[in-house]
Amino acid sequence: MKPRIPLYLLALAGGTALLAGCVPNPGTDAAATVIAVDSTESGCTVETDTVASGTVTFRVNNSGERITEFYLLGDDELSIVSEVENIAPGASRDLTVLAQPGSYFTVCKPGMIGAGIGQAPFTVTGETVAVSEDKEAAIAEAVTNYTAYVKTQAAELVPNVQEFVDAYLAGNDDEARRLFPLVRINYERIEPTAAQFGDLDPAIDYRKPGAEAEGLEFTGFHRIEMDLWLDAAAANYPDETITALDPAGRAEIGNKLVADVTALYDAVHADEFELSVSDITNGAIGLLDEVAAPDGKLPGEENEFAHTDLYDFYANVEGAEVAYNAVRQIALDSGADGEALVAELDEQFAAMKDLLSTYGDYESGFVFYDTVSQSERNELGAQLNALSEPLAQLTHAVLGVDPAA
Numbered sequence: 252m253k254p255r256i257p258l259y260l261l262a263l264a265g266g267t268a269l270l271a272g273c274v275p276n277p278g279t280d281a282a283a284t285v286i287a288v289d290s291t292e293s294g295c296t297v298e299t300d301t302v303a304s305g306t307v308t309f310r311v312n313n314s315g316e317r318i319t320e321f322y323l324l325g326d327d328e329l330s331i332v333s334e335v336e337n338i339a340p341g342a343s344r345d346l347t348v349l350a351q352p353g354s355y356f357t358v359c360k361p362g363m364i365g366a367g368i369g370q371a372p373f374t375v376t377g378e379t380v381a382v383s384e385d386k387e388a389a390i391a392e393a394v395t396n397y398t399a400y401v402k403t404q405a406a407e408l409v410p411n412v413q414e415f416v417d418a419y420l421a422g423n424d425d426e427a428r429r430l431f432p433l434v435r436i437n438y439e440r441i442e443p444t445a446a447q448f449g450d451l452d453p454a455i456d457y458r459k460p461g462a463e464a465e466g467l468e469f470t471g472f473h474r475i476e477m478d479l480w481l482d483a484a485a486a487n488y489p490d491e492t493i494t495a496l497d498p499a500g501r502a503e504i505g506n507k508l509v510a511d512v513t514a515l516y517d518a519v520h521a522d523e524f525e526l527s528v529s530d531i532t533n534g535a536i537g538l539l540d541e542v543a544a545p546d547g548k549l550p551g552e553e554n555e556f557a558h559t560d561l562y563d564f565y566a567n568v569e570g571a572e573v574a575y576n577a578v579r580q581i582a583l584d585s586g587a588d589g590e591a592l593v594a595e596l597d598e599q600f601a602a603m604k605d606l607l608s609t610y611g612d613y614e615s616g617f618v619f620y621d622t623v624s625q626s627e628r629n630e631l632g633a634q635l636n637a638l639s640e641p642l643a644q645l646t647h648a649v650l651g652v653d654p655a656a
Contacts (some may be wrong), residue, residue: 295359296367304377324356365410397577408437415506432559440570443537480556532646535574538567561617582648599638
């Protein structure tokens with residue numbers, strides 16, 4: 252079977268002299284289609300929202316006042332297909348990709364932190380473009396794209412946590428309780444990566460029993476959760492004296508959480524930060540393990556006071572799906588077994604998200620997990636198992652290793 256490029260797009264480069272003009276279209280020798288993009292302080296204007304498959308160059312001009320970035324996202328609005336970074340005010344850079352048919356999104360990020368702006372659908376029509384591409388290059392591209400995704404999630408996490416902590420420190424507890432499940436979404440999508448950095452994950456996300464068992468200071472999201480849901484905390488630990496933090500205590504815990512997520516942002520944006528393809532595939536499994544763990548979302552122990560576990564559950568599944576999609580085409584190209592595995596995973600990811608969606612969504616809110624009956628939790632667990640079992644074979648398919656070896 253002739254090797255193919257990954258399913259969506261092959262990023263050729265960004266901003267190099269080689270790609271500054273017309274680019275040969277692999278397989279056709281046609282010139283690249285050049286699409287003008289204007290990134291401002293308040294918008295992201297893309298010259299067209301539809302293009303025929305082939306080589307496409309996004310010529311991104313920064314007419315804003317801050318350094319900006321431009322992203323091409325997958326149809327899940329999370330996966331980063333390709334990106335161009337560090338575009339200075341007044342400068343222009345090119346992002347050239349081999350565009351395969353499908354649905355995508357474009358978005359700019361002035362300031363390079365927080366959510367992007369001007370996100371819009373982008374459609375590629377026509378026939379699939381076949382090019383030769385060896386597996387090593389395909390893996391390298393998958394790692395590059397997934398690393399960019401991790402950086403983006405960390406970048407969005409920092410201002411979201413700051414907003415949450417600001418409400419908490421201001422004594423606006425209703426707003427802080429509203430933000431609590433939402434601010435955790437970015438973190439839950441990339442939690443296995445955060446866990447690579449020693450003390451950061453325990454400081455940011457350890458639960459009370461885990462911190463105490465390891466003799467660690469109880470800080471982070473769940474320390475603030477306990478303070479915001481004080482009655483639930485007192486009920487959960489009737490033999491302890493649970494008291495509210497005073498303003499100084501709140502400031503210490505809140506500012507530490509901001510400092511810790513900022514340290515996470517710095518770590519994943521450091522020059523020495525690297526991920527491997529096995530980090531991606533094993534990270535996908537790790538995210539589902541986070542759901543099923545005895546102190547995880549499925550038993551309702553993650554957010555033991557707020558009962559907002561379904562937000563975390565959905566974010567873990569989203570993060571696992573993004574990791575899977577990063578290497579999906581590599582598995583598909585591995586042969587009949589890989590094709591069967593991909594078909595199974597496509598089906599099970601869709602079934603898992605459909606089932607979770609019956610309990611709500613981020614916009615309208617998920618039901619509190621203490622209202623989910625045991626039979627419903629069993630159904631969620633059964634579907635989680637149906638997804639986890641084939642996902643455990645993904646590393647073998649991508650690396651071409653016999654599972655029995």
